[in-house]
Amino acid sequence: MSKRELSYEYCDQLVRDFEDVVEQPMIRKSSVYYTGVDLGTACVVLAVLDENHKPVAGAYRYADVVRDGMVVDYIGAVKVVRELKQQIEEKLNTELIYGAAAIPPGTDTLDAGAVKNVVQAAGFELTNVLDEPTAANKVLKIQNGAVVDIGGGTTGISILKNGEVVYIADEATGGTHFSLVVSGAYNMSFQEAELYKREAKNHKELLPVLKPVVEKIASIINQHIKNHNVEEIVLVGGTCCLTGIEDIITKKTGIYTHKPQNPMFVTPLGIALSCTQEGID
Numbered sequence: 001m002s003k004r005e006l007s008y009e010y011c012d013q014l015v016r017d018f019e020d021v022v023e024q025p026m027i028r029k030s031s032v033y034y035t036g037v038d039l040g041t042a043c044v045v046l047a048v049l050d051e052n053h054k055p056v057a058g059a060y061r062y063a064d065v066v067r068d069g070m071v072v073d074y075i076g077a078v079k080v081v082r083e084l085k086q087q088i089e090e091k092l093n094t095e096l097i098y099g100a101a102a103i104p105p106g107t108d109t110l111d112a113g114a115v116k117n118v119v120q121a122a123g124f125e126l127t128n129v130l131d132e133p134t135a136a137n138k139v140l141k142i143q144n145g146a147v148v149d150i151g152g153g154t155t156g157i158s159i160l161k162n163g164e165v166v167y168i169a170d171e172a173t174g175g176t177h178f179s180l181v182v183s184g185a186y187n188m189s190f191q192e193a194e195l196y197k198r199e200a201k202n203h204k205e206l207l208p209v210l211k212p213v214v215e216k217i218a219s220i221i222n223q224h225i226k227n228h229n230v231e232e233i234v235l236v237g238g239t240c241c242l243t244g245i246e247d248i249i250t251k252k253t254g255i256y257t258h259k260p261q262n263p264m265f266v267t268p269l270g271i272a273l274s275c276t277q278e279g280i281d
Contacts, residue, residue: 036271041152081122099124100275105168133158135270175239203243218252
């Protein structure tokens with residue numbers, strides 16, 4: 001089995017394990033718990049790992065507290081994170097102390113402070129803040145390629161060489177644009193379109209409708225990778241759940257594009273893997 005196949009196998013198994021503990025938490029004694037807090041445009045996800053960095057619990061909630069990668073409802077964001085934290089604590093019968101977070105690449109001067117404040121106000125001791133695609137690569141373990149995190153509002157790109165990030169970028173195109181297209185094409189409200197696109201049974205029908213937006217994302221990727229030797233592209237983020245998105249991007253970029261099992265959970269798991277026991281200011 002190649003290193004590429006091994007990394008995919010590790011990622012997919014970790015996601016499967018996390019999906020299992022979201023449904024049925026793993027109640028076992030651990031000296032410490034590490035929590036990844038992913039404040040997404042459409043969904044807030046908390047992923048909890050034990051001392052051996054194995055998933056033990058998780059929770060998520062669709063919420064409109066972040067737009068285009070920026071916190072727009074601070075009070076609402078704190079409330080959601082605090083409630084998800086308490087929900088998991090009750091199930092595990094323990095207190096979650098340490099938390100880490102992530103932000104879209106290149107937005108550290110704009111919004112890192114808000115994200116930090118949300119996590120701390122929700123009751124965590126914040127131990128790390130990193131950019132989303134870099135967090136995702138903690139799970140993906142890409143050596144030479146690009147991690148593309150397509151969220152609700154933005155597409156974040158991290159290019160890696162020998163496992164190190166050498167370039168990051170963030171562009172304002174994502175799942176929100178999918179919803180706007182669906183809303184117009186089907187004469188639905190934006191909220192109805194959001195719900196409609198999440199249903200996997202609708203994806204085959206929606207793919208031709210959304211193809212122009214996917215091709216725009218592919219052109220954004222091409223723009224940022226053109227001066228780099230990218231061997232593979234890996235898609236993460238909730239918007240990548242669209243069935244067939246990876247095939248369109250492979251065709252438009254000419255580079256093999258892989259999508260892990262349930263790409264919505266890759267980044268929060270990577271954030272949790274980046275969590276430590278040392279607080280930051």
